[in-house]
Amino acid sequence: MDALHLNFTSAPKGKMHPVVVLSVIDHYMRRPEGQNRVIGALLGTRGVNGVVEIRNSFPVPHSETADEVAVDMDFMAVQRELHMETFPEDDIVGWYATGPEITEYSILLHEFFASSGSRHPIHVTVDTTLSNGRLAIQGYVSSVLQMGSASFGTQFHPIEVGMASFEAEQIGLNLISRGLYSADGTTPLAEEMNNLESSLAQLADHLDEAANYVDGVLAGSIQPDNKIGRFLLTAVSAVPQIEADAFVDMLDSNIKDLLMVLYLSDLIRTQLHLSDRIDKVLAKHARKEESATASA
Amino acid sequence: MSASAAVVPEVVQMDALAALKIIRHCQESLPRLAGGQLLGLDVEATLEVTNCFPFPHEDDEEEDSIFQSRYSRHQRRNALKEMLGTRRTDLGEFVNKTMHFLKLVNVDANAVGWYTTSIIGSNLTQSIITQFDYQTANPGAVLIVYDPLRTRKGSVCLRAFQLTEAFMTLFKGKKFSADDLLDSDLSFRDIYTERPIRIYNSPLVNAFLLEMQDSFQNVDDVVFDRFDLESAVFLEKNMEYLLEAIDTFNQGQGNYIYFKNRVAHRDEQLKRRRAENEARRADGEAPIPETDIHKRFGSLPDVSSRLEALLASSNVNNYALQLRSYVHQSFTRVYATEAIQS
Numbered sequence: 001m002d003a004l005h006l007n008f009t010s011a012p013k014g015k016m017h018p019v020v021v022l023s024v025i026d027h028y029m030r031r032p033e034g035q036n037r038v039i040g041a042l043l044g045t046r047g048v049n050g051v052v053e054i055r056n057s058f059p060v061p062h063s064e065t066a067d068e069v070a071v072d073m074d075f076m077a078v079q080r081e082l083h084m085e086t087f088p089e090d091d092i093v094g095w096y097a098t099g100p101e102i103t104e105y106s107i108l109l110h111e112f113f114a115s116s117g118s119r120h121p122i123h124v125t126v127d128t129t130l131s132n133g134r135l136a137i138q139g140y141v142s143s144v145l146q147m148g149s150a151s152f153g154t155q156f157h158p159i160e161v162g163m164a165s166f167e168a169e170q171i172g173l174n175l176i177s178r179g180l181y182s183a184d185g186t187t188p189l190a191e192e193m194n195n196l197e198s199s200l201a202q203l204a205d206h207l208d209e210a211a212n213y214v215d216g217v218l219a220g221s222i223q224p225d226n227k228i229g230r231f232l233l234t235a236v237s238a239v240p241q242i243e244a245d246a247f248v249d250m251l252d253s254n255i256k257d258l259l260m261v262l263y264l265s266d267l268i269r270t271q272l273h274l275s276d277r278i279d280k281v282l283a284k285h286a287r288k289e290e291s292a293t294a295s296a
Numbered sequence: 297m298s299a300s301a302a303v304v305p306e307v308v309q310m311d312a313l314a315a316l317k318i319i320r321h322c323q324e325s326l327p328r329l330a331g332g333q334l335l336g337l338d339v340e341a342t343l344e345v346t347n348c349f350p351f352p353h354e355d356d357e358e359e360d361s362i363f364q365s366r367y368s369r370h371q372r373r374n375a376l377k378e379m380l381g382t383r384r385t386d387l388g389e390f391v392n393k394t395m396h397f398l399k400l401v402n403v404d405a406n407a408v409g410w411y412t413t414s415i416i417g418s419n420l421t422q423s424i425i426t427q428f429d430y431q432t433a434n435p436g437a438v439l440i441v442y443d444p445l446r447t448r449k450g451s452v453c454l455r456a457f458q459l460t461e462a463f464m465t466l467f468k469g470k471k472f473s474a475d476d477l478l479d480s481d482l483s484f485r486d487i488y489t490e491r492p493i494r495i496y497n498s499p500l501v502n503a504f505l506l507e508m509q510d511s512f513q514n515v516d517d518v519v520f521d522r523f524d525l526e527s528a529v530f531l532e533k534n535m536e537y538l539l540e541a542i543d544t545f546n547q548g549q550g551n552y553i554y555f556k557n558r559v560a561h562r563d564e565q566l567k568r569r570r571a572e573n574e575a576r577r578a579d580g581e582a583p584i585p586e587t588d589i590h591k592r593f594g595s596l597p598d599v600s601s602r603l604e605a606l607l608a609s610s611n612v613n614n615y616a617l618q619l620r621s622y623v624h625q626s627f628t629r630v631y632a633t634e635a636i637q638s
Binding site for chain 2: 028085169177178
């Protein structure tokens with residue numbers, strides 16, 4: 001008896017780095033005139049636990065018309081090679097397309113990517129058209145519907161694609177998200193000191209908020225919440241109890257260290273500037289004398 | 297600025313993509329120092345960096361590790377120079393190929409500079425040769441450095457540099473004698489100028505960021521990482537570099553003074569001999585040849601180029617300045633701690 005086989009190789013999960021999404025967006029914005037969507041290859045590694053880490057991507061030029069789809073295969077091969085030179089550990093794990101949906105060409109493209117390098121490619125759509133007012137990111141894997149040995153179709157299953165990032169990427173994201181509400185989309189890169197200032201301001205805000213809450217609870221105007229109370233307790237007890245004298249000692253020695261470093265580094269700079277000046281003045285003087293003796 | 301001169305950018309505007317790519321590549325490659333090409337456009341006084349791609353790593357990166365002891369750093373520096381010389385063609389081919397393909401997908405395939413990892417500006421002086429090449433080809437080219445050590449402290453440290461015009465002229469002519477420096481009035485502070493950086497987000501990038509806001513709630517962590525008091529690593533590294541820079545500086549200074557003294561000594565003896573010969577000639581005697589004096593002093597090493605000294609001063613200055621800015625921040629942190637404790 002024939003059974004319907006769903007060839008579903010254990011549902012993988014995708015983890016995508018933000019850089020990839022930004023690259024896709026950039027690619028979309030630079031698409032050729034008259035083209036509605038763009039595609040490209042996703043690169044990364046497959047973990048043992050079925051998690052596909054998508055670390056990089058590159059665009060692949062293609063064209064879609066009413067009755068055919070063409071992919072620049074040479075381009076892809078060379079790009080892949082070039083990419084391997086810089087990131088030898090990455091290989092093609094799937095492909096991306098912009099737009100909200102899977103089109104009839106998606107199956108063809110999927111097969112193409114499956115045949116050229118990646119055995120079970122994953123497909124990710126990034127909705128750059130913002131069709132639901134959101135930039136939705138959705139991952140898919142395909143499975144072949146089979147009856148015995150005859151296959152009669154490919155099915156796309158949605159899979160979960162989460163965001164992965166390193167600490168540095170987080171900091172980078174934090175940096176670019178500062179431009180989120182600026183009028184022309186640009187943000188100046190702030191000095192470290194200004195960053196520290198904004199951090200302090202935020203800390204002060206948080207503290208004010210907490211203080212307001214506590215005051216409110218004490219005055220009876222806010223309904224007390226045990227959970228918040230417990231959080232507050234943890235926060236307060238996180239401040240280490242140090243004897244006042246010991247703390248002052250610590251603080252003083254720390255400040256003295258810093259002052260010392262400051263003093264020495266300034267001394268070094270002063271010395272440099274001085275010697276530079278003296279050097280120049282002496283040289284000028286010597287030159288003047290020389291010309292005086294020469295003319296005499 | 298005169299209208300006729302090639303416009304030199306005053307601001308560097310980086311696309312979010314380029315910024316993130318640089319941070320990612322440099323951070324991922326640690327402890328190796330990474331580098332890559334910047335792509336973009338000059339738009340009048342703004343240099344737009346819209347994309348970038350990394351240079352491939354070399355295989356023998358051993359000498360490139362930042363965790364090497366400082367004694368081998370000089371050797372490493374030389375090795376790096378040699379490598380840059382021999383690798384040029386190889387790298388050039390890679391760059392050309394990549395640029396060609398990026399052009400096909402409408403990326404701004406103009407080289408507008410390059411980026412590199414730099415620990416507390418430690419390799420800024422080594423970067424001069426490369427930056428000089430870039431700036432010769434395109435006067436607007438910038439060097440963007442990413443400092444992983446300072447980024448750890450909760451804020452991103454990306455800085456854009458260009459060589460000053462005065463330095464470019466001197467470097468082109470390879471003229472760095474004391475006289476040349478005096479004429480151009482170039483001091484150790486005028487090697488690089490720093491350009492402010494702006495980050496640009498396209499509307500779609502903003503859409504993505506809004507979408508992502510739920511999945512990175514720990515932005516606050518980044519904000520509060522800046523209060524981190526544990527700062528010995530940065531301080532130590534910075535001081536270590538500073539000490540080394542001062543050593544190099546002193547050594548150069550010593551060599552120079554020695555050289556000067558020897559020259560003065562030789563000239564003095566030559567003068568005396570000539571006076572003596574003059575007298576002998578007047579008396580009708582044969583003059584004594586000068587060869588023995590020349591032999592005695594041998595060929596003096598030529599250290600008349602002040603480039604090394606200039607760079608050493610610039611290094612010392614750079615490290616000292618960074619220490620200073622670091623200390624300022626630390627004060628703020630320490631006093632904030634005090635406020636919380638009491």
